[in-house]
Amino acid sequence: DNSPGDGGSTTPVVGVDYPRSDTDFWNSYIKYTPQFATELGLDLKTTNSQNDVAKLTSNVQSFISQGVKGIAMAPQDTAAIAPALQTLATKKIPVVTIDTRPDQGKVFMVVRADNRAYGEKACQFLGTKLGGAGKVVMLQGDLASVNGRDRTEAFSECMKKNYPGIKVFGEATNWDGALASQKLQIRLTEHPDIKGVYMQSSFALAGTLQLLKQRGLLTAPTDPKHVFVVSNDGIPKELQDIGAGNIDATVSQPADLYAKYALHYLKAAIDGKTFQPGPTDHDSTIIQVRDGVLEDQLSAPLVTLDGGTYGGVPSLKPDDKSLWGNNIG
């Protein structure tokens, strides 16, 4: 299915579908992508599926019509993408998925950080800081999101296993800051002795801090009233807040690496390269998830003020130059 127009020697056309454009994290990804495409010498076509897998399927179709040689996507619904992958497989167009791992079908490479690890890291940090006892609120994302679910499950399991003395209140928030704030407020009223908050994404960041401030709970970590707050994403604002002592930790989701390695693997696929499970040259490991699906598990570092190690999890300081949040804007 080579269209006659492109002779092959010119820069290969690749398609990248952005999953959504209304969160900080994905917007950083959107910002990085063209940057790395230029670096790698790829001709980039982009679409936005606005978190709607039907739209994603349609976008894939228009990529095909435009004769792309490879597609990177981040299907937020990992089940529904199967038919599209099948179509692409029959057309021999390689696919790299970012952030999520399709439930079925073949892809050339999955580039993602392990969402379960996010939950676990947050759990280890909070567990250590709380000394294994107390009450914690977990502000979940959307019930319908795989990544959110992974984080929820990992966090809850880790708490149950390692810190049984900690009671977790899980609140679904639909990734909505106002709703998150409302739920947190209710829980704080009910249990004024809540000592920790895990936000599964930075969407609830400002609202949570504001609420804590209002209740006089935004105090130094040494203060007994202090509430430990762990965020997730690693956007610049979180790093600043860690530096300022407003929150205690975050898990930095590597938006830059997502963009970089998505395109890296696409180019490799077009060039006919193949990969094997094992460590990579960029401080991560490729694992074989199932037959025909490799996954490059990028590291998602925990960031804390002192850069210490918590429950066996090492962390970086917020001003670490390797954090993507310190490299944009």
Add this chain to the structure above:
Amino acid sequence: MSGNGKSSTRPPSAPDDGRAPAGPPVAEATDITKRYGSTVALDHARITVRSGETHALVGRNGAGKSTLVSILTGLQPADSGEIRFSGQPAPRPSDRDAWRQQVACVYQKSTIIPQLTVAENLLINRYDRGRSGLIDWRTLRRRARDLLAVWSVDVDVDARAMDLSVEQRQFVEIARALSFGARFIILDEPTAQLDAAAIDRLFDRVRDLQNQGVTFLYISHHLQEIYEICDMVTVFRDARHIVTAPVAELPRSELVAAMTGDATALEAPRSRTAPAGSADVVLDVAALTLDGMFQDVSFQVRSGEVVGLAGSGGSGRTEVAETIVGLRAPHAGTVTVDGRHPRAGSVSAALAGGVGFVPQDRHHQGLVTGMSIADNATMTIPERLGSAGFLSTRRRDAIANTLIDELAIKTPGPDLPVSGLSGGNQQKVVMARALANDPRVLVLITPTAGVDVRSKEFLLDKVDEVAGTGTGVVVASDELDDLRICDRVLVMFQGRIVADMPSGWSDHDIVAAMEGLTVDA
């Protein structure tokens, strides 16, 4: 010139008998033109209303009367032409208060706001304010109560307007219009919804005001009213001014000729020959009762017979008719059509059983104005338009064309939306719909309401003709013209039939019976 109009008993309003009153006219419209798109509603029309007179404005449906009213009251500007009040140019269009000091109006279209209370409707936009600048509801209610007392309208000023009867609402409108203290009052078909007693009350009040020197512009399709209370009459036809003359100098036939542009006189009232007593009974109403509306109503209609169902508003005549056609389900009693009992409370069963129906008000129940004439006229007979639920547009249009010819509906074709027809023609479409299924029983409720004289004549002729083919007809109306074509008239009062008058009744008897003064036979 001034009023020795037939039944008028009041003294002449213009003292200077025989000469034009001195001073400028109260209101004067000259050379008024108004277009709506391609419709010319007024074409260089004019009218002059002199101080103290009661001036009638008549014309067929669509002649432009109401349009002139809205221009005279400042609701909308004319395209060209000039309005003067007492010799002064009319106020600016935005200055509603200034307009209202010149002229008050009861519009043809209701200007009652159903959700608001009677008090607020009466005094809308004329609120009493307390010291804080906020509305003082208590004072407002008191003022409203005083206003209503003048009209002896017994309604609670705190009732919502939507809960009032038609007549009560009309009086609220009238009371409001008259409460501005304007010396010039326009009444656009104020009696269209009032029964005889209410009309009398209105006219008493109008005469009071006439005696106080208030000037009226009065619009009505009831020509006898013109002769009863008006001094001057202006006739509009096709958006143009035709004639202005003292009422006394324009006999009825000339008036009608001026309105219709057609010299042939109205036919004399028909003298029907009632069908032989042996004709089949096509409609048998037995002991029909609808609680709160009417009780124990029984009568029969024979093939070819026209039976009137008279009564004032609230007498139950409309409800009886609606029960016959299935719009209402009776609590007791039966309706037999042509020997069978259509299921009670089902219009489709009644239609299938051979009933044709002209509802009370064409806008409310008669027409889907956005749909074509063909669709409207054949709405009652979907089964004849094709098989298996499908319809053939060709067959529909053929049937519609037949009906259009039969009823002489003026239209370029069957696919014109009925909204494009004049009032009289719209009513003909409603009639066409009623006749489409060749009914054995035709039920008509106020079939000529709001249609002009010529159309009225045509429609009543049609009824006569249909009866001639063996259909039994019920005419529920309080208009004497409608009842005149009947072989006999049943008069209802407070939900019961109180009189059965064979043809040949006098107007007085029937009006008296409708008022509840039964003349024993």
Add this chain to the structure above:
Amino acid sequence: MPESLTAADTATDGPAVTAGRTPRRPVGKLAIARLRDLALVPAIVLIAVVGQIINPVFLKPDNLINIVQTMSEIALLVLAQTIVLVAGKMDLSLESTFGLAPGVAAWLTVAVGTGHGIGLVPGAWSIPVTLVVGALIGIANAALIVRFGLHGFIVTLGMLIVLRGLLTGISGGQTFFNLPESMMYLGNAVWIGIPASIWLCVALFAAGIILLGYTGFGRSLYAIGGNVDAAKAAGIRTDRVLWIALIGASVLAALGGLMLSGRLASVAASQGNGAIFTVFAAAVIGGVSLNGGKGTMFGAFTGILLLFMIQNVLTLAGVPAQWIGALNGAIILIALVVSRITGGRAQE
């Protein structure tokens, strides 16, 4: 009451009179009515030309099929909504039915363990289950609106929230996958080189055109939407017609949802969320009146087609991700405004 007043009045004006003076019979009028149906065709052509200039892929058969295929499921919602709107009602809950009906089918048929279904009934039941759920929702709507006389907007707004919540409830917010074969068929089959969903969508719209224009039932819908009391007085069983319309609409929505689930081989907990905005926009751009009694199936079809063509062009044009929403919205708003202006009447 005052509403009918307005309706009657506004109808009075308009172009009728000129026609009134030419005393010929048939001809003209119908042609104009048909023309109004074609109101969006110039816009569609325009978008096609613009699209082709922006990206030569636009007019390739592949891309055209892509457009119609992606719109086919939502188009069924538009079809359903048009029926309801013509009858003078509104059904906001269609978007939730679109997700819940196949969701319930998946929940009941997907085996335990393979995709968080409960595997109660065999896979072959999935299509009947979907349609039955659609019908039940329609019955609930109709009961509340027709039987109890509640306001359609309010009832279906409430239903929208409840049904969406039910889908989240049974799915636990997760996506159902490993759907039974029968559920996947409609969304994936290809008949004579063209996806089945396109055939189905086009066939249903053709049926819709016939239904609205050439059956007694269809004319009843217009009559009821135009003036329900007049329809009643003409012997139309208004309640029955409304029941059928509301139930039929829900079943169509369920069918649309089924097709989408098939195409995506899954039912997401969010399936259909927000679709109602697009549906209303398409119907209205296509000339269907929100006040009832007006509009055609063909017009509605051009409405949804136009919207999806616009989206496709925007995608092909590579508009920056964060501005697609605003641009799409602006084009819709302009289309709405223009279609209302050219459609004449201010208020409808």
Add this chain to the structure above:
Amino acid sequence: MPESLTAADTATDGPAVTAGRTPRRPVGKLAIARLRDLALVPAIVLIAVVGQIINPVFLKPDNLINIVQTMSEIALLVLAQTIVLVAGKMDLSLESTFGLAPGVAAWLTVAVGTGHGIGLVPGAWSIPVTLVVGALIGIANAALIVRFGLHGFIVTLGMLIVLRGLLTGISGGQTFFNLPESMMYLGNAVWIGIPASIWLCVALFAAGIILLGYTGFGRSLYAIGGNVDAAKAAGIRTDRVLWIALIGASVLAALGGLMLSGRLASVAASQGNGAIFTVFAAAVIGGVSLNGGKGTMFGAFTGILLLFMIQNVLTLAGVPAQWIGALNGAIILIALVVSRITGGRAQE
């Protein structure tokens, strides 16, 4: 004649005639009107009792303050929508204004580098900017609806999509942080031990009650919503009143958005998304008619209060996350149905 008949007729059947026959005097009526205002009070009490039983935290002052504080911003949307609904219009775009207005303020005031603003104007301008953006949106709506006579539902549906897109556009989809002090004030200040936003919300509703019930402007809104031609004939400048109502509503929505932004110390690109459903549900449960001319501010307030109390109780009750939506929806639906049934009339 015919037109006025229409209005009259509907009343002829049914209870109208009887009303005409029972000439009872003052007492009752007004009291009943007031009572109707209180229709939701029993439901509120019921929820409070249930809540207290489920979790004794419910009636603690802290929790009550929570409820009112979290609802205060959306309540302003309800207030705004009520004004528009009473005047017989609808404004769907309020939910987008709720996000866009503070979004623009943040975009213009937040310094470059600290949070992807463009730092064009000093922070002190943020409140005026928010309100001006609200007013501009209101002007756009009013121009299209009042000036050009387009259908309010259609216009504001289009605006909803455009404005939402604009916010995504200027924010690049990201959340604005590091808002200027002045933007944070209203959402955070505490006056006499109670959050400023509660004071503000209650004060504005009190003002709303006076506006609708005791000023000429308020009564004009009812008159216009009830019968616009009649209002015109009564000398009400209907166009001007509608302009003011639509602009005022947008400004109120902007203010509500500002308060939320302040409370959350940020403006998310999705701020307000989906809020319109809640807003309509609250207004309608509170007895405001979608057909205009009916409803009170107090009723609307009880509507939104009830919804937030329900949410609070559901959260405190620890209902499983996936069923909260369905339960919440079911309660709303029941409330809608019950409020319509007790409210009398079928059609409104």
